[in-house]
Amino acid sequence: MSNEGRPLSPHLSVYRWPITMTLSILHRMTGVALSIGFIALVVWLEAVALGASSYASLSVWMSSGIGQLLLLGWCFSFFFHLSNGVRHLFWDAGRGFEKSQANASSWMVLVATFVLTAAYWLVLGGML
């Protein structure tokens, strides 16, 4: 059963790239990033369970430049996935499907993500 040569329905490339498409793919990308973050969470829990010396070595790594960058990325991914997840729940309830509403909620999600990420990061760092 070969599918080759059969006509395809118009795909992503025929559309002018709208903000809703950016959010759609970001939802998947942040989801995958958070799945990788789950590995880090489990490593952190293991380090706590293994004792002070293991925990100390992980802490050194986490406070390094790369460690901080990863934590900031997971923080951003968490707040994006959370905000957009709430948007999905509204859709599941049958609300917000109009094009203008979907565009508006896209921007709301982006603003919420940046505000929450910045606020959390500053409070965590004792700067706010």
Add this chain to the structure above:
Amino acid sequence: MSLRSPLGRVLGSGSANDGTEHWWAQRVTTVALLILGLWFLISLLQLDNYAHATVSAWLGHPFSGVMMLLLCLTIAWHSYLGVQVVLEDYVHGPLIKVVSLLISRFAHAFLAIAAVLAILKVSLGGSL
């Protein structure tokens, strides 16, 4: 005239042999993670510092233990469902698709059990 049996109609399963379980489980875990995820981030903010003694005392508290167990198991479930959809969408070879789905399932089971064991160890016996 429908050729579906009354039993088939009641079970609501299509040719994929399941109905809305996947979709519904994703929604249920979304709502759970909204609560558990925010609880986790707020708990981290409330710690005085991130030294081993502080973190293990916090994790050793019965309420934190229960919430962390719920958090990790729910993440593992939600993450498995999400990664499954991503793999089904983007991995095309029939063999590699099945293998990657298996690896994802095993990895999520491994991470879930590792998290449970680490949390229980801190809850029940403290660190070594």
